[in-house]
Amino acid sequence: MILNHSSILRIPRECAIITTMKIRTLIAVAACKISRFALRKIGKGGTNAPGKVILKIYPQVLKVLARNVKTIVVTGTNGKTTTARMIEQSLQESGIRYFANKSGANMLSGIAAEFAMNSTLGGRCKYEYALIECDEAAFKTVSQYVSSQYIVVTNVFRDQLDRYGEITHTINSILIGIKNSPEAIVCINADCSLSVSMIDEITNEVIFYGVEEEIYKERVQEVSDAPYCIKCKTEYEYDYITYGHLGGFRCPNCGYHRPDTSVAVEKVLECTPDISVIQLRLKNNSYTAMINLPGGYNIYNAIAAAAAGVALGIADDVIVHALSSFEGGFGRMEKFTINGIDIRMILIKNPAGCNQVLNFLSNTEVPSLFVVALNDRYADGKDISWIWDVDFEKLTTIQDKLTEIWVTGIRADDMVLRFKYAGVPIEKLKVVKDYDILIQGMISQEAPVYMMPTYTAMLDIREKFSKNFGFKDFWE
Amino acid sequence: MEKRLIWRGIEAEVSNISIGESFNYEDYDIFFIGGGQDFEQGVLLKDLQTGKAEQIKAAIEEEKTFLTICGGYQMLGNYYKTWDGQECEYIGALDFYTIGHKERMIGDYAFACDEADGGMIVVGFENHSGKTYLGQGLRPFGTVLSGNGNNGEDKTEGARYKNVFASYSHGALLPKNPRLCDHILKTALKRKYTDVSLEALEDTFEEDANSYMRERLLTNK
Numbered sequence: 001m002i003l004n005h006s007s008i009l010r011i012p013r014e015c016a017i018i019t020t021m022k023i024r025t026l027i028a029v030a031a032c033k034i035s036r037f038a039l040r041k042i043g044k045g046g047t048n049a050p051g052k053v054i055l056k057i058y059p060q061v062l063k064v065l066a067r068n069v070k071t072i073v074v075t076g077t078n079g080k081t082t083t084a085r086m087i088e089q090s091l092q093e094s095g096i097r098y099f100a101n102k103s104g105a106n107m108l109s110g111i112a113a114e115f116a117m118n119s120t121l122g123g124r125c126k127y128e129y130a131l132i133e134c135d136e137a138a139f140k141t142v143s144q145y146v147s148s149q150y151i152v153v154t155n156v157f158r159d160q161l162d163r164y165g166e167i168t169h170t171i172n173s174i175l176i177g178i179k180n181s182p183e184a185i186v187c188i189n190a191d192c193s194l195s196v197s198m199i200d201e202i203t204n205e206v207i208f209y210g211v212e213e214e215i216y217k218e219r220v221q222e223v224s225d226a227p228y229c230i231k232c233k234t235e236y237e238y239d240y241i242t243y244g245h246l247g248g249f250r251c252p253n254c255g256y257h258r259p260d261t262s263v264a265v266e267k268v269l270e271c272t273p274d275i276s277v278i279q280l281r282l283k284n285n286s287y288t289a290m291i292n293l294p295g296g297y298n299i300y301n302a303i304a305a306a307a308a309g310v311a312l313g314i315a316d317d318v319i320v321h322a323l324s325s326f327e328g329g330f331g332r333m334e335k336f337t338i339n340g341i342d343i344r345m346i347l348i349k350n351p352a353g354c355n356q357v358l359n360f361l362s363n364t365e366v367p368s369l370f371v372v373a374l375n376d377r378y379a380d381g382k383d384i385s386w387i388w389d390v391d392f393e394k395l396t397t398i399q400d401k402l403t404e405i406w407v408t409g410i411r412a413d414d415m416v417l418r419f420k421y422a423g424v425p426i427e428k429l430k431v432v433k434d435y436d437i438l439i440q441g442m443i444s445q446e447a448p449v450y451m452m453p454t455y456t457a458m459l460d461i462r463e464k465f466s467k468n469f470g471f472k473d474f475w476e
Numbered sequence: 477m478e479k480r481l482i483w484r485g486i487e488a489e490v491s492n493i494s495i496g497e498s499f500n501y502e503d504y505d506i507f508f509i510g511g512g513q514d515f516e517q518g519v520l521l522k523d524l525q526t527g528k529a530e531q532i533k534a535a536i537e538e539e540k541t542f543l544t545i546c547g548g549y550q551m552l553g554n555y556y557k558t559w560d561g562q563e564c565e566y567i568g569a570l571d572f573y574t575i576g577h578k579e580r581m582i583g584d585y586a587f588a589c590d591e592a593d594g595g596m597i598v599v600g601f602e603n604h605s606g607k608t609y610l611g612q613g614l615r616p617f618g619t620v621l622s623g624n625g626n627n628g629e630d631k632t633e634g635a636r637y638k639n640v641f642a643s644y645s646h647g648a649l650l651p652k653n654p655r656l657c658d659h660i661l662k663t664a665l666k667r668k669y670t671d672v673s674l675e676a677l678e679d680t681f682e683e684d685a686n687s688y689m690r691e692r693l694l695t696n697k
Binding site: 235382421 | 582
């Protein structure tokens, strides 16, 4: 029998497509691993660039890689990273095998890179779960490739108006992301009237989480990001406000109100500069839980993580334990001790977040040095006008908690103006643009330091600490 | 504005006039109208129709000082047309109109004020999707040196009419443009007290902030 050459060579079309897909996946994944290895060898981060590489090689690669893993997405304006770290602790303590994107690589290319790094060359994920922090504007696009099983929305606040234009754009992006994952269980902050408004347009199963009473005895004066009912534009009434626009909201005209929750903080029992203790309800049971980070904003992060735990079916005692044992992530209230001086770094990026930091700082015991580092690169937000919506005027009432305020970063000049017009005496203000001089100054004085940098300023300063004092690099 | 008056020993009282609250324009010297979100425009329009529009027009004609930013600026014009063709009628105090577009004009920008206002270079931040076109006789607030301004086409920024200063600049506008701030205050003081001189303030921080952004925007072009 003579085999016809053409019949041997004729491959069925489906096989050809699958083979092409597999080859392209292999090349893309390999390229990612090689480029990240190379970039890290030369000390250049290599977090997002490899992702750009593979998306160029094979644009659909993320869809292929995300197919055989269960994905948990954490999105929203504030608290994504801390919430993701808290969920990670639960996963670890449950013995669940997962990978997570770290270090703020939360847009399409960074996420693509992480999926590739954690897949075999054949495109199989090495883990059962993918825990993905996803930028809220990028979620719209990322969700076209990654269909998730669990989505956690932390909150919606006004943030980086240069990127988002308006707050409704943020809601729309998250909404589209959810609609692209119709099977996902969605955890939503019941205290956030903006987040809750999304449920009218989705068919997903929803778990609501929230706080049931005030957190702070004394709060800064805040501009609410959502004073008017999103449905009928009447001004909301509140049974209680936790902060910003969050709390027991109610529209007196159309009846739109805070929904009931299955995961809730029933009582805030204790707030210290390092931790909070709460009475936490998980479905039908109440527990006393310690949260290993301070401040009201971390209470919200904790219950968002707890809601995710409930969605995932993690045992209650594991969820509760994880909140007390996890360690605060990269930049978010990280402590460096240099020359015996404690330097605590708290990331700031928008009025709501910064106001919470001020709330927290007014409860410190010992007079401290405040250092604010304001950059306006893309990742920091190019529009710095948000500093004028933070209640820095409150600093004049806590003068005894402040030794001085130092200001640094690209837009230090604007920042010091903010403090001057807030009423801080000029003698207490200093502009120090050079980071080496700044760091020398911080460690040559006596008071503990609270440093509030925007994102890229935090990276730059952290790199200085790392180079000069040997702290671990940010991608570990 | 309040601080720069108080630091000179000039008493200033700030009142917030909210939705649903009426006011008598004769009781005030300086009016500030800020920006807002497109979503909230509908709430605004209803309130303007309760008599506020007339109060504002009368105040402007009687040379009261106004500083209006972005949405506050737009509503002084004749109308606003959205990108899909819906038109909403505005106060008509100044002769201009605005057309909304899908692309937003966002970024740091700089413009030069008219010589009559002092000719100073103002640095700010714009974030708007509306393109404003001034009527024939309406003077712009300034000439764009970097960025878009009113529409990104004709190099005009904002509008000036009697004692109205209208601009797209967020920023915030006043802190790092202290000479502009003082000029605006002077128009109000002159109207009330005729003989006015504002003592100079220690403005090192302000001028540093201004020159930093001026250099960034206007050199290396």
